[in-house]
Amino acid sequence: MPKRLINKIKHLLSANHGALTRREIPRDKHHFQEEDIGRNVLMVLDGLTKAGYEAYLVGGSVRDGLIGLHPKDFDVATSAHPEDIKRVFQRNCRLIGRRFRLAHVRFGREIIEVATFRANHSKADEEDEHLSAQSEHGMLLRDNVFGSLDEDAERRDFTANALYYRHTDGAIIDFVSGYEDIQNRTLRLIGDPEQRYREDPVRMLRAVRFASKLDFEIEPATAAPIRSLADLLELIPPARLFEEVLKLFLGGSAQTVWPLMLKYDLAQWLFPLSTPEVNHAQGMQAMIDLALRNTDVRLAQNKPVTPAFLFAVLLWGPLQLEWSKIIESGLHPVPALQKAIQRVTSKQAQHTSIPKRFGLPMREIWELQSRLSSRTIKRCQSLVQHPRFRAAYDLLLLREEAGEIEAGLGQWWTDYQKASESERTKMCEALSGTHKPRRKRRYKSRRNPNTPGNT
Structure with a gap:
């Protein structure tokens, strides 16, 4: 059977098995404050909407706003393809990335990250396989298969990060019951946990980071495969892991994230010399x-x-x-x-x-x-x-x-x-009793043997 047909069958089966139900939560039913959205972010949303594209706030900014935190980083998801975003914002826009192609819209020093809706990588046709690739371990090497809003929600990592805020009317769109998980302070992966961790092992680090930062409980099925898959972090380049370490320890919850890293056997793959099992140095x-x-x-x-x-x-x-x-x-x-x-x-x-x-x-x-x-x-x-x-x-x-x-x-x-x-x-x-100054050595003068008188 041709590979192209196999991929289409896989996509149809996964779509039918995990059919998503769209739910819209109106402005007066949630606590996200539009006043927290920066002026430049609103300009990006308005610019894309006026150009005829769908555009939403998504991810951490929506999640943090719903639990009473003040969002700092704002990500935009849109139906516009990277080249379309470039045409809308022209010289203010720069396209970046190969593994995950997206746009950076710059306003002075501020950069707004804009990503096109993605679809499941299995949706890629045979002739479009350059858009999506996986390693032998299941890790995604490229993820540039574009899709619709509901497909984008399905391929995000955690339900709490898959809520979309529509600025035109203040509604929040939820396909994966993320709103309820946020209310219950539960961190849950979308889809099969083992498969999602294999696609990107860094998600295991994100799980402990979000659980620590947000004071969420990791849902049992989401937590279950972490220990057995922790060794997949060996496949991640050390430079990328350095960036993840900064997020783990400089997010304001370092004291609670380290015990979680030890609990789920993640610390040994980032700091193998520093875990209690290996290092017994005093203190x-x-x-x-x-x-x-x-x-x-x-x-x-x-x-x-x-x-x-x-x-x-x-x-x-x-x-x-x-x-x-x-x-x-x-x-x-x-x-x-x-x-x-x-x-x-x-x-x-x-x-x-x-x-x-x-x-x-x-x-x-x-x-x-x-x-x-x-x-x-x-x-x-x-x-x-x-x-x-x-x-x-x-x-x-x-x-x-x-x-x-x-x-x-x-x-x-x-x-x-x-x-x-x-x-x-x-x-x-006062320390001179224990740190005595050095005494100067006296040297006897030596007369040059070649001078007169030394015969």
Whole structure:
């Protein structure tokens, strides 16, 4: 039987088996506030509608608005194809992506992402197979089969992300009972969970991220295959996993997402050296918990957070174990540290890459730890001027709080930062009992043997 005919039969069977029921929830029956929609987003919706196309807000912005959060990122779904979107917005629009082709409409620094309605990849005809492709493991490599609104809803990941807001009358369109799942705070995959995870293993990370961020329960059938399929994350490029790590830990719920990652055996595929089963360094897991809690607090206070510090904490325990092994082999501690850093970062990069802009600061944070304990006047003056001093100091405090090292050094540095110049000098001089200044060596003058008199 021709492959084209097989694909059509598959599509018809799946469509008949999981027929969707369209439901419209009018403006006065839901709590999504149109006032939260940015002016530029409305311009995109109006522009597409006036050009004769369907256009809706979809995904996280609708979901967050319904549970009382203020949406930040707005995605638009439309019946217009990418080239049609380009014609509507012309120079403001840029088409991107190969795996998933979509449009970016730019307003100054703000970018509105606009995607064409997709259909199930099995709908692709034989001659259109370049639009959709899967790996031998079932992972989608390309997903550019365009379809209708109901087909687009069916191929989205979670029911809570498959609600469409129509700005012309304020109605929300629901094909998959996503509205009820949001009310019940339930995270449910659309379709067969195993198949959906195989199509894109990153959905497993999205499941724990959304459950943590939104305080949703993962529906049992959605949760069931995660542990057995977690190894599929090995197929995801390390660079993409780095982006997912940022979403996991910089979304304001890092402290609760890490336990979920451990529970579903996902952490070992992102940070294999940092899980409790592998790493038994003193205070390791306590440090991670404290760091993630502090990250959530800083984000809630609109304070900056750097991924370099998070990676420095997550890999500090593995670094200590590797460093100790190398020192035991007979190498001096300083070159041993450099060798340990190289080994740990190389192993980590095989799973989750660390871009150089974060990897270099991470190394400096580690290297400063030993220097913080050597407190001469000149060294202290130099250390507080170091661009990575504050992050290194924060790591020192975490190490003390987690019980890895004795308390005291962190408080000393806390007092030092608050002290005046003269007080700082006295603090360092008070340590002279343990840090004596070097005595100058006296050298006897040697007379040149070739000068007169040395015969």
